[in-house]
Amino acid sequence: MPAPRAQSTAPRPRPRTRTGATPPARRPAAGRSTSTARPRPPANGRRPAPRKGRPAPRTRTPGVLRHWGRRLAVLGSSTLAIITVLAAFAQPPTEAGQVPQPTDATGQAQTTAATLAAATTRYRAALAEATAFQTQAQQARDAGATAVAAVSADRATVGAYADAAYRRTADERWPLAQLSVRSPGSTTDVLHAQGLAEQLTRAQDAQVARTATAAVRAAQFTDAARDAESAAAAARAEAAAVLVEVRGLVATLDPTVSAQWAALGTSPTATAQQERNSAALADWQGYLGLLSAAGITPPPAAALLDAGALPEGLAPLRDGTGTPIAGVATAFAGGRLLTVLPAETVAAVSAAFSQLGKPYLVDRDGPDGYSCAGLTSTVWTQAGIGLTSDLAQQWAQGTPVPVGQLQVGDLVFSTDPRTGLDDVGLYLGGSSVLSASADRWQVAVRDVVDLSAAVRVTVPPASPAAPPAAATGVPPTCSAPLPAPGTTAGPVSGAWGGWSNGQIPREELCSIGGGHRLRCDAAAAYNAMSAAYAAAFGTPLCITDSYRSLSAQVDAHHRKPRITAVPGTSNHGWALAVDLCGGVNVFGTAQTAWMQGHAGDYGWVHPDWAQADGQNPEPWHWEYGSLT
Known part of the structure; x- marks a missing residue:
């Protein structure tokens, strides 16, 4: 018999799966041998027949697996394509002319608006600096002219001295040369003459010194004027560079961003x-x-x-x-x-639309309120064309446009026989103009009947055109009745819109929160003032009363006859007055001091009669504009 094979004590390696992982060991069935000996293949080399009752396992070749993989890939791609098409058909159609709304258009618009507003601030700061330097240069030139005149006078005096000295004789120049032992009696006269000659010489020397000093001072003033003019030119160049920067930005704006702006x-x-x-x-x-x-x-x-x-x-x-x-x-x-x-x-028209509703404020150019020229100055500067807030200068900076050639964005002016150029706005088409006019109390779209006075500031004029109405010396009113509301020329009546006191429809007023309402320009100014107050004190303004209807006036007068106006006469009835609390209702507080120092910046006034030394002291009562 052949010798038996030696049994190895080392475990046999288990077959690995295709991924290299080792399958878990199977628990042997009952009655089966646990021998580790490998079964021998049959002598004929064929696979053993499968046992009855069990289907023969299918052998998958690599080619078959690849075939099924391709089928699954095609099926997945087709499903994804169908879902995409269905999703596309599920979107609503876009109407012609509708502005596409990319997800970041609003954010880009906000960033653009902030960037251009900051650039406008830099532009105006540079112009203000240029103006200050130009003023210094003019002052230096004036002082230099005075110094030069003094130098000329001093030189004339020195010249007269020199001429007189040239004409004097030798004895007059040197009196001591006349001293002689032979004429002792003349010694006193000679010494006196010598003293006079020396005194004259000292005066001449002092005059020459003054002339030299004046000449140096004149040269210093000339240098100072030159330096100030150079600084002014540099500031103007900086302002011009800001406008170039702005024009470069607006030239790249997508219309969708402008629409959101x-x-x-x-x-x-x-x-x-x-x-x-x-x-x-x-x-x-x-x-x-x-x-x-x-x-x-x-x-x-x-x-x-x-x-x-x-x-x-x-x-x-x-x-x-x-x-x-x-x-x-x-x-x-x-x-x-x-x-x-x-x-x-x-850019200018989009900027103007973004300011709709801001209050009309005399001589303001934003951001909380505008005069008519202040609005056009700001929006065109934000577009890269610097305009001042002077109506005559705005007219001179554009090319006149006949009515038949008016285009959106042209500046349309209104005239008044009392003021000349009186109002201005941006043309929108038809008879519509967007402006900050006093007759609307805020930035708004309104109709203008006469469109004959207009200029296009994007087309520089060959030479400034004469304005359509001569200046009269009376300041423009932005279409307000004289005197304009809110000016020191007041007080004026609070009546507006053709309504009766206390009977203004609710829809004509704007909310300021808490159920309170005001005329819309007053509401916008109040909200801006309240935001500034909150920045200082951490909370917005506290308010107890605003618009007061006629019935509310009757009730208030019945309860407080001594401190309330006769019903139908209160400025609360014009929606132009508020009563405040939270510290503003007491004289001497920090809150009252803040209002006294800042309310005027937003057009709000503490009437004379309501002040501490007034006829009826009311620290809480504030009005929009100087009202009767």
Whole structure:
């Protein structure tokens, strides 16, 4: 018999799976051998037949596995495609002219608005610095002129001395030479003459010294004037660089961002005015939507000045007589002709729309309120075209436009025989103008009947045109009756809108929270003032009373006849007065001191009669403007 095989004590390696993992050991069935000996293959080399009752296992070759993998991949791709198509069909259709709303358009608009507002601040600061340096230069020039005049006078005096000295004899020049032992009696006279000669010499020397000092001082003033003028020129160059920077930014603005920028305004407005404002805003956004759908980015104003050399794809826009209109163009898109405005105009109009509802405030250029010229100055500066807040200078900076060639963004002026140029706004089409006019008490869209006085500031004039109305010396009123509300020329009546005191419809007023309502410009100014107050004290203004209806006035007068106005005469009935609390209702507090120092910045006034030494002291009572 052959010798038996030696049994190894080392465990045999188990077969590994395709992934390399070792399968768990199977528990042996009862009655089966646990021997580790490997079964021998049959002698004939064939596989053993499967046992009855069990299906034979299918052997999957690698080719079959690849075939099924491809089937599963095709099935998954088809399913994904079907889901994508269904999702696309589930989206609502986009109407023609509707502005696409990318998820970040509002954020970009907010960033753009903040960036351009900051640039406007830098521009105005540089101009103010230039003005200050120019004032210093003028003062130095004036002082230098005075010094030069003094030098001329001193030199004339020195010249007279020199001429007199030249004409004197030798004895007059040197009296001591006349001393002689032979004439002792003349010694006194000679010494006296010598003293006079020396005194004259000292006076001449002093005059020469003064002349030299005056000449040095004149030169110093000249140098100071030159240095100040150089500093002023540098500041003006800095301001110009800011405008270049701004124009570079607005030239890249996508129309969708401009559309969102225009819609950033949140100031309260009366119902009827809100409808008018919203309709105008929708028209503007619709126009920007058409530009976006056509893939048109508004070009810079400089690219539209020459009708014969317009950017590719643009053609001249012509008026009814066939004359090309300067500063704008047209493009054929979507089966229609589309007016293409300059990038600066798109930015200025969008900026103006974003200020809708801000209050009218005399001589202000934002951000809490505007005069008529202050609004146009701010929005055009934010567009890269620097305008001052002077109506005459704004007129001089543009090219006059006839009524038949008016385009959106043109400055439309109103005139008054008492003031000359009196109001200004941005043309929106038809008879609509967006302005900060006193007759609307806030930034709003309104109608202007006479459109004959207009300029286009994107087209520089060859020479400034004469204004349509001569200045009279009376300040512009922005369409307000003289005197303008809120000016020191008041007080004026609080009546407005044709309503009776205490009988103003609720929808004509704007909410300031807590159930309180005011005329909309007063509400916007109050909210801005309350925000500033909250920054100082941590909480907004505390208010107990605002608009008071006639019935409420009757009730208040019945309860407090001594401190309330006769019903129908209270400025609460005009929605232009508030009663405050939270410390403002007591004289001598920090809150009252803050109001006295800052309320005027927002157009709010503490009437004389309500002050501590007034006829009826009421620290809590404040009014919007100087009212009767």
